[in-house]
Amino acid sequence: MFDRFRFSTMLAGPVRRFKRLLPVLFFFLTFVIFFVWKLIQFTKQNEVHPKHLFRKKSAEDFNDNYRIKVIIGHYVGNSIDKVPNATKEMINQNNFNPIPSAGKNGRPVVVDSKDFLKMRQMYQINRFNLLASDKIPLNRSLPDFRRKKCSGLFSDYRTYPNTSIIIVFHNEAWSTLFRTVWSVINRSPHELVEEIILVDDASERDFLKKPLEDYIKALPIKTRLLRSFQRIGLIKARLKGALAAKGEVLTFLDAHCECTIGWLESLLSVIKEDKKTVVCPVIDIINDDTFAYVKSFELHWGAFNWNLQFRWYTLGGKEMKLRKKDATLPFNTPAMAGGLFAIDKQFFFDIGAYDEGMNIWGGENLEMSFRIWQCGGQVQIAPCSRVGHIFRKSSPYSFPGGIDKTLYSNLARVALVWMDDWANFYFKYNQEASRMKNNQNVTARMDLRKRMQCKSFEWYLDNIWPQHFFPKDDRFFGRIRNLAEDKCLIKPDKKGLSNQPMGIAKIEKCFGDDFIVEMFVMTLEGFIMTDDSVCLDAPEKIGTGPQKVRITACSGFSRQKWEYDHENKELRHMSNHKCLDISKSKEFSEGLVITDCNGSKSQKWTLEEVKWK
Numbered sequence: 038m039f040d041r042f043r044f045s046t047m048l049a050g051p052v053r054r055f056k057r058l059l060p061v062l063f064f065f066l067t068f069v070i071f072f073v074w075k076l077i078q079f080t081k082q083n084e085v086h087p088k089h090l091f092r093k094k095s096a097e098d099f100n101d102n103y104r105i106k107v108i109i110g111h112y113v114g115n116s117i118d119k120v121p122n123a124t125k126e127m128i129n130q131n132n133f134n135p136i137p138s139a140g141k142n143g144r145p146v147v148v149d150s151k152d153f154l155k156m157r158q159m160y161q162i163n164r165f166n167l168l169a170s171d172k173i174p175l176n177r178s179l180p181d182f183r184r185k186k187c188s189g190l191f192s193d194y195r196t197y198p199n200t201s202i203i204i205v206f207h208n209e210a211w212s213t214l215f216r217t218v219w220s221v222i223n224r225s226p227h228e229l230v231e232e233i234i235l236v237d238d239a240s241e242r243d244f245l246k247k248p249l250e251d252y253i254k255a256l257p258i259k260t261r262l263l264r265s266f267q268r269i270g271l272i273k274a275r276l277k278g279a280l281a282a283k284g285e286v287l288t289f290l291d292a293h294c295e296c297t298i299g300w301l302e303s304l305l306s307v308i309k310e311d312k313k314t315v316v317c318p319v320i321d322i323i324n325d326d327t328f329a330y331v332k333s334f335e336l337h338w339g340a341f342n343w344n345l346q347f348r349w350y351t352l353g354g355k356e357m358k359l360r361k362k363d364a365t366l367p368f369n370t371p372a373m374a375g376g377l378f379a380i381d382k383q384f385f386f387d388i389g390a391y392d393e394g395m396n397i398w399g400g401e402n403l404e405m406s407f408r409i410w411q412c413g414g415q416v417q418i419a420p421c422s423r424v425g426h427i428f429r430k431s432s433p434y435s436f437p438g439g440i441d442k443t444l445y446s447n448l449a450r451v452a453l454v455w456m457d458d459w460a461n462f463y464f465k466y467n468q469e470a471s472r473m474k475n476n477q478n479v480t481a482r483m484d485l486r487k488r489m490q491c492k493s494f495e496w497y498l499d500n501i502w503p504q505h506f507f508p509k510d511d512r513f514f515g516r517i518r519n520l521a522e523d524k525c526l527i528k529p530d531k532k533g534l535s536n537q538p539m540g541i542a543k544i545e546k547c548f549g550d551d552f553i554v555e556m557f558v559m560t561l562e563g564f565i566m567t568d569d570s571v572c573l574d575a576p577e578k579i580g581t582g583p584q585k586v587r588i589t590a591c592s593g594f595s596r597q598k599w600e601y602d603h604e605n606k607e608l609r610h611m612s613n614h615k616c617l618d619i620s621k622s623k624e625f626s627e628g629l630v631i632t633d634c635n636g637s638k639s640q641k642w643t644l645e646e647v648k649w650k
């Protein structure tokens with residue numbers, strides 16, 4: 038028979054021992070859970086979303102003090118503070134120590150958990166995962182993300198003009214700088230590369246001094262080094278490189294790029310056809326944490342928002358059609374990102390090189406884009422050319438003079454010289470730049486504009502970027518007020534826009550003419566749009582009852598067209614004639630809806646013009 042008593046005494050020993058072990062087990066489990074949680078967090082940080090490119094460095098993100106700590110992004114953001122500073126030795130030493138298979142074919146690099154602290158310490162130096170970068174060989178292989186057709190298109194490359202490749206840098210890491218150089222050496226036809234020119238903008242690292250000079254002597258493509266002992270900034274550094282260049286074409290790269298197969302032929306073929314075209318590659322993403330080579334989006338071009346921050350937006354209609362017909366053809370872009378482009382050397386100087394009144398960083402890409410377009414050239418993206426770039430969430434270096442004397446002064450100059458009436462619009466909503474505008478002497482640039490008989494900014498908007506969301510004389514600009522609530526339509530905050538791809542349209546207390554989030558444009562075609570190319574959007578299918586209205590990326594489709602009935606003060610959706618209304622219902626997150634027009638006050642809106650010139 039089963040002896041319950043004996044059985045339980047038999048167990049008493051192990052149970053007691055187990056109880057004693059309990060705290061240890063508990064600690065062990067907490068540790069495992071904590072570790073897994075950290076690991077998940079870490080991999081999450083590695084997810085790259087192209088939408089966030091160039092979001093950094095927005096006005097509100099800068100922490101402006103001298104010897105600027107331009108801490109912008111969030112990345113290890115908070116934790117950076119908890120990590121001990123990188124030591125002097127870490128900063129000055131070249132720790133490049135490649136593992137042959139690391140990062141092969143553009144794959145991500147995994148850092149051992151035991152090295153996490155060191156990794157975070159080193160992350161601060163260049164604001165990318167330097168520890169990971171230092172493990173990847175300089176000649177790692179990369180995926181070929183081009184369309185298949187691309188590889189057959191440039192067999193006559195020997196007839197193309199040759200080029201000097203100009204790379205400017207300030208305190209760049211050895212591994213990223215020379216991975217850029219080796220990607221050029223390994224994946225460009227050597228007969229097309231006249232030389233590589235490295236321009237050192239007053240770097241302080243020991244390994245960028247004599248070791249660099251010795252190293253470049255042995256490279257298989259002639260590589261020259263120019264040094265500036267004063268910090269002159271990337272604009273003047275590029276000019277220095279351009280002045281020394283011997284090639285027919287100037288090709289600029291940032292110092293943390295990786296070029297993929299065919300990148301150069303595709304750029305140079307465009308310039309062979311037309312010396313007045315400035316051409317950019319498609320910029321892929323080298324993940325700043327894992328160094329994975331990630332394909333970036335298609336069907337986008339470059340432009341800018343009301344703060345003159347560079348942005349990628351959905352391609353314009355004409356270009357979209359062209360892309361759909363033949364995805365290998367170069368297409369127009371209103372603006373270029375700035376770092377990666379090729380330009381005929383003679384044309385570069387003829388059309389005004391760079392604005393020498395610009396300092397350190399920022400704005401030069403828009404200045405050049407406006408100038409090229411307005412003065413008779415073109416800016417294009419060549420889809421068969423793909424180059425990876427490490428997009429960082431914050432700047433690793435100082436901005437001498439502060440952000441006012443650099444970025445904002447540069448942008449003020451862009452506006453003053455090239456934007457006509459729209460300069461006033463920019464200054465109205467950008468106090469930082471506005472404060473700098475009176476210190477600028479732009480006569481030399483104005484003379485240049487006159488001498489070359491460059492076209493107006495209005496011409497640029499109408500012809501090069503007809504999908505723009507800036508105010509114009511033939512459109513409404515101002516505030517859209519709901520009469521029942523006495524509140525204004527607002528642009529959902531950044532968080533709403535980036536966290537959920539489609540923001541819910543809402544009204545809020547109206548503040549005033551200086552309040553940019555309640556400013557909207559309504560075009561003759563009926564698009565109600567605002568900054569960053571977002572539009573009031575509603576479904577076209579007429580369902581029963583009210584339908585949600587959102588503020589979402591402008592698409593040019595009729596679901597984003599509206600008409601304003603001045604008499605009844607109604608805003609009607611163009612395709613189904615329903616009225617814009619407010620909803621208190623949770624179902625619509627208390628946002629706006631379209632519903633049958635019924636004459637109620639909640640469906641009445643006024644469009645209040647705001648002066649912008």
Ligand code: UD2
Nearest residue numbers: 205206207238270271291292374375376377397398399426
């Ligand atoms: C983007 C451009 C960059 C430039 C910038 C606006 C791309 C991929 N990058 O920002 O080329 O147009 O917008 O100005 O389009 N550098 C110096 N001296 C300095 C500061 C920077 O030599 O005082 C070098 C730096 O080492 C790097 C290059 O200039 O090689 C661009 O700087 P960045 O990488 O910080 O700019 P990025 O990519 O954020």
Ligand code: MN
Nearest residue numbers: 291376426427
């Ligand atoms: Mn860069």
